[in-house]
Every structure is written in C-alpha cells, then in structure tokens.
Amino acid sequence: MKKRTKRESTDERRRLRQRIGLVAGVVVFSLVAVVARAYFLQVVKHDYYLARQQSQSNSSRLVHYERGEILASDGGALAVNIKGKSLYAEPRRVKDKKRIAKGLAPILKMKVSSLERRLRGERGFAWLKRSLTPAQVEALQPWCKQEPGLAFSKEDRRIYPNRDLAGQVLGFTNIDCQGQEGLERYYEEYLRGCQLYVSMEHDAKRQVVESSQSAEYDHLKGKTVYLTLDRRVQAWAEQELEAAVTESRGKGGVALVMNADDGAVLAMAQYPRFNPNSKRKNNPALWRNRAVTDLLEPGSTFKVFTLVAALESGLFKIDDLIDCEEGKFKVGRRTIHDTHEYGLLRLDEVLKYSSNIGCSKIVDRIGAERFYAVLKNFGFGSNSGIDYPHEPSGRLRSWQKWREIDLCNIAFGQGVSATSVQLVAAYAALANGGHRVTPHLVAKIVNGAGWTVYEPPAKKSSRACSAKVAQQVDRALALVVEDDGTAPQARIPGFRVVGKTGTAQKFDFAKKSYSHKDYWSSFIGYVDPPKGQSRKIVYVMIDEPRSSIYGGMVAAPAFQRINRHLVSYLNYASQAEFATLTMPDYEEEEAGCSVAENGGERVENLTGNATPAANVMPDFTGQTIRDALVIIGSYRRSVKISGQGRIVAQNPLPGTTLEPGLDFVFQLSSESSEI
C-alpha cells in the first residue's frame, strides 16, 4: 500500500513538473514571441510604422495669413479684416440632396437648382455660399449639426469702415481677399499675407492635439499701408464736391487736395461716390477713380502755363501789353473769341480776365517749340508717376505736328489733355517755387515688426520753371479772385487766395466737334499758409454742370468752402484777425485775451505773433496762461507750465528784458501736473 502510494506520488510530481514545464514553456515562448514581435515592429519595421503613424495622426493645412490694413495719415482705419463664415458641403457625404437644397435655398437666398448643381456628384468639396451674414449663420447652425457633409469655414472678409469715404481710391478685393482695384490692387504685393502649410497632430477622433501655428505670426501677415490721405480733409472735399455737383445739377465731379512741396495727396474725392463694401450693388463705372484715370481738356486752367512760357522765354515782361482785339481774332480761317471785348491787357491781366486772344498772341510770338518745351517741363504729355493703377499719359502731340490754330488752341487749354492729378501736380510745381513733384497716396508701408519697408521716392529735383517766374505767376493768379476777375467767389476774407478758373468744352465724339452744351468747369488754386507750411493745392472739377457753365460760378465756391475747412483745420492765422488784433497794454489796463470781432463772433487770437509794447517781461501774476502765451509769443523757445488755474509765479521775473529764444516757466495756482 505504502509502495503504491510512493509510486503514485512520484508520478504525480512528475506530471506536475511536466505541466509546469509546459506552462512555463508556453509563457516563455509567448514572451519571446512578444519580444520578437516588438523587436520586429519597433526595430526592424521602425521607419515604416513611424511613417504610417505620422500619416494618420499628423496633417498639414494651408493657412492664408491676414491681409495688411490700410490706414489714413492719422492712423484711422480705412481697410481692415474681420472673420466671416462661409458654408461648404462635401457632396459625397450629403445624403438627401434635394431636401437639403430646398431647405437651404431660402436661407442662402439662392435658387434650389443652383444649390442642387453644387451638391451634385461625388466631389469632396463644394462652396455653397461665402461671406454669410450673422443671421444666415444662425439659421444654418441646426443644418450643419444634423446633416453630415455640411459645415462652416472661417474666412477673412475685407471691410471698409468709413463706407464710401475715398471708395474709388481704396478700390476693393475679391472674395479671396486679393486686390482687384485701386490701392488694394496697386499695393497687392505688400498687402497680401503669406501662405504657409501648418502641421497639426490629431487624436483618434481627429481632434487637434498640437499645432505648429503660433500666435506670434505678425511677420507673416500682410504689411500695413499708411496713406497720405487725411480722413477729415477727404470728408470735407467729398461733402463740398457733392454740394457743388448737386447745386449745379452736374453729372459728377472730382476734387483734389495736394501738398505742393512733396506731392502728398491729402484728399482725392469723387462724386458720385462708391462704397467698396457693397461693390456688387454699384455700377462698375463708379469703380473708376476719375481723378487718375480720366483725361480731360484743362481749358483756361492751362493758360497759366502759357504765361509761364512767356516769362521763361524772356520775350515778355509781366507788365507788357497785349492787344486783345476787342474780343475777335482771326487765325487762318478760324476766329478766336473772348467772352468779353478786351482791348490792351497787361500780361497778368490776360490771366485775370482769361483772354483766349491774349494767350494766342503770346504763343504766336514765343513759338511752338519753346512752348512745347515748357509744357513738357511741367510733365504734360506723360504720367505723373502717382502710385495708382491705370494712369494714362496725358495727350500732348509733338510740336512739329501742330498747325497754327493748334498752337493757339493749346495756349488756352484745348487740344491738349491731362488727368486731374497731372494738372494738380503741374500747379504744385508753380506753388512750390518751380520744383516738379511726384504725386503719391502712400506715405509708408510698415511690416509686422514695425519696420518701414517702403517710402515714396524722394522729391524730384528737376525744375519746371524758375523761382522768379513762379513768383510772378503767383502774383498774377492772385488777380483772378479780385472783384473784377473771373472768380471772386473763391476769395476767403482775411486770406490771400490765388487760383484759376477753367471752363472747357467737352468733345462730342458723335458729332466730331466740341459740344456747346457739355463742359468741364473747374477751379484750381491755393490759400497762402503761414510761413513754414506747405501750400495745399485744391482742385475742383464739375462734369457737365447745368446751372452755369463757368468754373468761377460752379467750382470756385466749392474750392472756397474746402479751403475754409482747411484754414480752420490747419490753424492758418487770418490776416483780418491780425489787422484787428489790439494787444493789451499791460501797464495801464488788466491784461486779457485779445479779442477780434469776426463776423459777429468772438475770436480769441492765440497765434502767438504779438509783441509786447516794450521788451520787458510783464508781471503775469493772477492772469491766465492763455494771456501770457499771447504776449510772449515771439520770444518763446519753450514754455513749461505746472499746475492749473491762474499764474502765481513766473520765470523770467517781471521787468527782465525779453529777447527771442527764451525759455519760460509758469507756475499756476494749484499744483497738479506738469504739461
């Protein structure tokens, strides 16, 4: 029994060992298999599986970085971007296409057939509607949640916050934010943002785990374009132009304001206006910036250059007399007329009364070649070089092709054409002492890091005429606004205004002759600014006015109104105010703010050009800082003011001899802050 038991237990142990060995063998084998498999996957096939994993979890997407902004000279936004939503479909995933097309059509304001066409087929992607309104986005939310294959995509939308302010100048972009017209097109290279592939890591549910797109992407965005346009000046120019066109029952008009010294355009207005936010609602003819693209005959505004040619030739002096033949003068078989019958006129009076006959006689004497050379010096017959697309060259045929009558016609602005910008640039040369300028709309372009990457080319040094001639012409132009000149309506009391009217017949291409009904009526000139400031050329042109055809009647009042805004905005000191300014006698009466009555209004003159009766520092104790500033005007180099209220202490002390270039310090009654 014991023997049996021993044998049995020995067998049992052997079987147990065998089982354990078997299990251990299986486990070891499995482990070896796992390790071998892991080795195979991780080492042998490492590159293959790494590539497969990356292709499944990583993806890249093309990102269009934001378009650059366009800002006015004061930093005000003229063109910016906001994010908008667009609706797209993946047609191969969309199930009930007919039902969806019917449901979406009223929300998207599209035809059912059009939507069905877009949803048709097995394509992977199709736009249904881009640039959705917020209301449309809200109405479409449930559709996108319920229906597979419908989704929103975020896109940049170009917005013009000032609506139709400078609409034609700015131009517009297409739906993909690419410049199509105006400055948007001209500076596309700078405004366009970069396009980059951005890599992303997804999880199994395609959620983004990590993206290489950094928030610090300013350098990839389009560059910021700063214009020379001043929003306020632009708004005034547009407002007064609209008033002038409406009053004269004209077809349209153009107004320009340009710095004479450097050609910077402060305003470029056009009427009718155009709102680039809703370009599709506007007639495409309105997209054109007529100040740059349209050639027109300048008419009498061109006579200035005849006068310049006369003086530059040395054959005439400003007080030479010209016989204006009592209003009729025959050139070959043609007769030239003046609006009034003039006899002998001085050279400057030819301009003042805008005599066609006087101009014809002048060019007849100086000759075509010399006249042509002067016109070329002012840039006629070529581009002005303005930074705007589609500028045509002015039309000025070679002098060898001129007949006798052509020479006379050109002398008073017929048979020659220029754009408004080209004419204003030529006047700018006259106003700045004879230097040609290149008109420009962009002041600078700045990249994301704040570096200026573009500035307009430096001022041209070439001369259009001598400074002496420019000065003589300036004096002659001042006569135009006198009571018996052609544009007394351009005058602003208290300011020296110079300018020239233009009334040019439009050419009727159907009849192949000049129209007796349709005119371009214009006025161009400037108001003398205080010393040290650049003259601002203001040009107003009314197309086909009906109330009157004369530039002095329809354009000059708008010129005057624009300049009234300008002299106020730029704080030009009025000559009238200087004349009526009585300085306070601080020895006898209490010093106070000088008051000049101007049109019944109280005007405080704080221009600082006054001089104390004796060159002695007065005692300003108890007076206002305004009073002190008026009195120390011409002596001050710097003024330091601390506190608020009335003056309690001063330096220099009362009784000190005053000399120009002093530093003044005023302590006011309550110490608060230093200005």
Added chain:
Amino acid sequence: MVGMIFYCSWINNKIVTRGYRLNELRQAEKQLIEEQDKLEAELATLKSPRNLARLARRLGLREPRPGHKMVLP
C-alpha cells in the same frame, strides 16, 4: 523597469492633456482676437469723420474758426 514604464506613460499622458489645453487656449485667443477685430472695425465706422460730423451737427456743435485753436508748446 515597471516604474520607468509608468513614469513614461504618465509623462506622455500629460503631454497629450497639455496639448489639448494649449489648443483650447489658442482657439479662445483666436476668438477673442476675432471679436476684437470686429469691435475695432465697428469703432472705426463710428469714428468716421462723416459719422462724427453728423452727430456733432445733431448736438449743435460747429467747426472751430481760425484762431479758436491753441497749440500748446
């Protein structure tokens, strides 16, 4: 060895969680920037000279005449 495996898994888990969080914050930042852009565009419209002039006229304000303005040094 086991500790190392657990530590590596924990680190990996943290990286993924932080990745999600970072992505959420970027989305939130993007939305705030978009909102700011919209508000700035609206502000620019409200501050446009034509709009300001209209409001000023409604309030009975007028443009300053020459000499009404004083430029402080």
